[in-house]
Amino acid sequence: MSFDPLAQEKVSRSSTRYDIEADWILMSSCTFRCKYCFWEESALAAKISPPADVDQLCSFFDSSGLTWLLHLTGGEPFVYPNFIKLCQLLVRKHYISINTNADSRRVNVFADAVNPERVDFINCGAHIQQRQERNSAERFISNFLTLKSAGFDVFASCVMYPEVFKEFSEIWTWYMERGVPLIPKALQGQYSGGNYPAAYTSTERACFTEYSRRAAGAYSSQMARRSEPPTIDPLMDHKLFLDGLPDYRGQPCHAGMRFVRIRENGDIRRCGPADTIGNVVSGWFERRSGPSTCTEIECPYFCEKYHVET
Secondary structure, X not given: OOOOHHHHHOOOOOOOOOOEEEEEEOOOOOOOOOOOOOOXXXXXXXXXXXXXXXXXXXXXXXXXXXXXXXXXXXXXXXXXXXXXXXXXXXXXXXXXXXXXXXXXXXXXXXXXXXXXXXXXXXXXXXXXXXXXXXXXXXXXXXXXXXHHHOOOOEEEEEEEOHHHHHHHHHHHHHHHHOOOOEEEEEOOEEEOOEEEOXXXXXXXXXXXXXXXXXXXXXXXXXXXXXXXXXXXXXXXXXXXXXXXOOOOOOOEEOEOOOXXXXXXXXXXXXXXXXXXXXXXXXXXXXXXXXXXEOOOOOOHHHHHHHEOOO
């Protein structure tokens, strides 16, 4: 059975399970130093300073009168103080998803402590350069399989920076043989003088597309069981983002009503920095009542999900 992510997109992506989705950037700090990371070195090495304890953070969502889907990202979320407790508290009433490098030994604790039925998906980034430099591929595979065995909807993605293409066939096969299909993920932003993904060569695009096809086949049964595609869905990249990131500015969007971005200090933004509409710590939130016009370029996955077709 083949899986066509764009065919799946024809089904409404608005879920009755949750009222609003948030991209919650917990912090910039990370254990990895990927050469293509959009965070500066100073941000990656920054001391983690949560704006409040996890009980107070969670109380905001519990008292909002809404059911949330909170996408927990960073940086590396598993190094956030009391991260597992944060997840346990959130999933009592809400749903979470996680973007992680899956390198932490805390993954095993998480797998035992958190209800997988309340975790929408976990995107495990392979980050090949760092795996090779740290000799940590086996730990990544072990953590991935632990999450999968515990019942989490987990998939593995690989950012396709230029140097990885020459060995990607061998890399993909090696991971696949160990039960971890890698989904190619488009590089976004400036890298070695090129603006990606538009700077990919025709040969790189052909490789990207081929292994996206293979990954779609490997994950077809898993994705077909979902009520909607995962918001951060690398299976979309080869058809929607590979030739360049779309620009949604000027189009109506549900950001502010069905989607918000939460920053490290607890600020709730409609999307980008120009429009702060609440704060988790101080407990205020001026949710929009309907769609409004997009004015900023942000994460294309959320833009694709929440822009209004015209």
